[in-house]
Amino acid sequence: MHIDYVKLSKDQPTIGAGSQIKDTTFGHYVEIGSQNFIDNSTIDDYTYTGQFGFIQNSELKKFISMAAMVRIGPTNHPFNRPAQHIFAYNGIGYGFDQPDTEFLKARRELKTVIGNDVWLGHDVVVQAGIKVGDGAVIGAGAVVTKDVEPYTIIGGVPGRPIKDRFPxxxxxxxxxxxxxxxxxxxxxxxxxxxxxxxxxFVAKHLDNLDSKGTNTR
Known part of the structure; x- marks a missing residue:
């Protein structure tokens, strides 16, 4: 749950208790909830997460709103191999010293992208490599397995379009x-x-665009 009254920092993310951050860069006014795990990602301006979020190998754009227990970019196991357990591709913790670097590299490079002004409800999962368009809404409990068009409302398992936010x-x-x-x-x-x-809003700000599409106000 986003806490409205917290004064956020422009230059440093506000990070909740117990969160673990690895290889991640942040924009301005970012708020990370408690008990989040974030790895190999970028999180842009004004985006916030709820509690217990899990984000890997992802690009999160601006003004994203996330409820609790959202998971973005979960990594996959090699289920087409003899063993899908981690020991077989990254078994250092088990005493096997030949990690499958090509598999691990490909998994880190498979980016999940969440567009600007997206709202992700409670307990949403967005699978690895998916692109969610600007302005989309992902309903609570949805599992997103396909790309989402801008300003589309998605719900269900697997996630399906319910309706558009606007014409x-x-x-x-x-x-x-x-x-x-x-x-x-x-x-x-x-x-x-x-x-x-x-x-x-649209009428006013379309009038304010110059020939290059830049807002002049």
Whole structure:
């Protein structure tokens, strides 16, 4: 659960008790809940996780909201081999000193990507190598096994589209506006606009785009 009243740091992530972080970089105003395990990932500006999150080999973009017990990019075992147990490909802990470096490297390079302004509900699993589009919603308990289009609401096991958040023209316009790429100054100037009805927000900020698609306000 995100704690609204915590004053977050711009330059250092706020990391909850008991979390373990390896080979991971953070953007601004990032909040990591308690008892998270995060490895070989990037987590961009304003993204937060709930408690007991598990994130591996993933790229998390901006303004992502995560409930508790979310798992992103779980690594797979080689089930097509004689043994799928870890001893057979990374058995150092068991006294076997010839890890399968090619398999381990390929697993780390298989990236899971979560787009901007995505909401991941309680106990969601997003499988390794999946791409979740900007603005998507993943309902509680869903297991995502296929790529998710922007602004789509997904639910179930395996996860399936339930409906779109907005009509196609609104989705297209929001992707053009890409408010998640605004500077901090732009966010502050336009902060109250995020409470406007969606069509008013889109109309206003489409008008503010210059010929290069950059917001001028």
């Amino acid at each position: 196609d023209e609104i989705k297209t316009d929001l992707l053009k506006i890409a408010w998640w790429d605004w500077s901090r100054e732009q966010l502050e100037r336009n902060y109250l606009d995020f409470r406007l009805p969606i069509r008013e």
